[in-house]
Amino acid sequence: MFIYLHKSQNGRRFIMNRTRQILKKSVAAVLCASLILSGSSTAFAAGSYQETEKAALNKLTDGIPETWDTYLENYKKSAAGSKSNMTLKVEDTGRALIGALMGGTDVSWLQSISLDSNISIKDGVEAIVYSVLLNDNKLCDFNVYMDLANMMEYIQIPELSDSYMKAPVSSDSEENSEEAQQFLNTYMTTLSDLTSVLPDSKTLSTLLDRYGNIIIDSFEEGSSVEESVSVDGISEECTAYEGIISEKSAYTIVEKVLTTAKDDEEIKALFDQWSDDASNEENQYKDFQNLITDALDDMNRDDEGSTENxxxxxxxxxxxxxKIVGRQFGITDGTDTTPVFTWKAPSEGEDSALLLELAADDSSFTFTGSGKTADGLLNGDYILAVNGTETVDINVENLETKPAKAGYYNGTFNISFPAAETDSSDSEAGESTEDDTDTSATDMLAGFGAVIKLTSDADADTSTLDLTVTTSGAALATLSITGSYGEGVEIPDFASLDKTYDATDDEAMTEYLTEINWDTFLANVKAAGVPDELATQLEDVLKAAVESASQPAEEENADTETDTDTTAEDDAA
Known part of the structure; x- marks a missing residue:
């Protein structure tokens, strides 16, 4: 059937049309991404669409070195050592709810649960030390080490045993080919030193400028009119410039990009950077060039007979x-344009508004609202709507618009879920609508809310996010996440470990479980404030679990002895 379609004229036309559809969607996605990058850059005295985009692109590439170099520096610092803390604090209302769900059990002792993490990546090893805390008292540690060179993971829980469990990062099943194993090894090793494969700021700026201009130069100039950009009652008088990419131009863009990339010296230098072996690098680069050649050949064949408008x-x-204060991307069919992505951000003095909208087929997501900025702090109200229905309300309090250091924000977001509006006439008549399911889901959240608070200290390089879930205005629980740089983790010599157990071997794991000593862990549980009765129940459960885990091995040995005795009796008979 496939051969017939491929050889027939109709089949060939179907394949070409399908290829064009995929290509157009890919080109549209690339164009959106590349043009959005330039954001609201200043366009200076631009007088056309191309001039506007080129001015914005120049502004972007001029700022790349500082931004990219800072990112690479921060990545190196975080790889050398980073710390994080996640704490779930249970509030009074939350404890009351938990107690009710547990049949009236007293959980007044439950204050918080925390997970501290200390992470570092060095010498081909990713090391993480997790500390589990209850009511700010440590229960136990999990020491996790991933040996990327040997693709082996080691785990130790020192409060239970000094021994380690080890397991390969990937299984040894036949489904995993040697190529897949090699890919995983390369991938994990790359993660251990990401800066070794990322381009430097000069290369990145050069590539963005080169291929950005190829895309911009391919646009045909459209209309240029005076228009008002208005959102939530805030307006700015603007000049609207439009650029058009026809189907034929889309092919031209891809052709120019591929042709340029085929012999791009910066791209070739990246292949040199990615390979430790010169011959291997040469082969990879030739494969890259061959792929481009094949893609260009396929494009030339698929471009035959293109008639779409x-x-x-x-x-x-x-x-x-x-300054660019709005963007819109859409699909034009004849004289009709269907917006796919819209961004507008007009301002009047201290007042500013925002509109973000994504639309596809019959679905849409809209984020809109306005606020006032004073002394560098934004206060405002915004709405998230799904398919035209108000779904989430967001109140912003004292959000820094220009933090002292990129990424270190301070501010508060108050989130609520409004009750869905229903048609009163339908309700009175007892009729159901197509939106009943969505309305019910929205109403379930109507009594709940959330408060997100961002707290940062740029000088200390620390950031904290507090997420508080509320019901009818009362706090249930607060999840706090704090991150900062750290001193790193001491990595043991894996070849000199006293005792390790193979986690893929059932007998080895049974032996590991039988040597566990729960005394320290249970003492920590009691020190955290857990009632004696509950701590005793936990101890019984843990011991029963160990006995159950070792039972299969004992039963298997017993079955083997029984089979031997039965065979001996049969032989005697």
Missing amino acids: EAFSSKVWVNGDG
């Missing part, structure tokens, strides 16, 4: 100061 449109709004 659809095109990709990009529109930018530039205010009187030469």
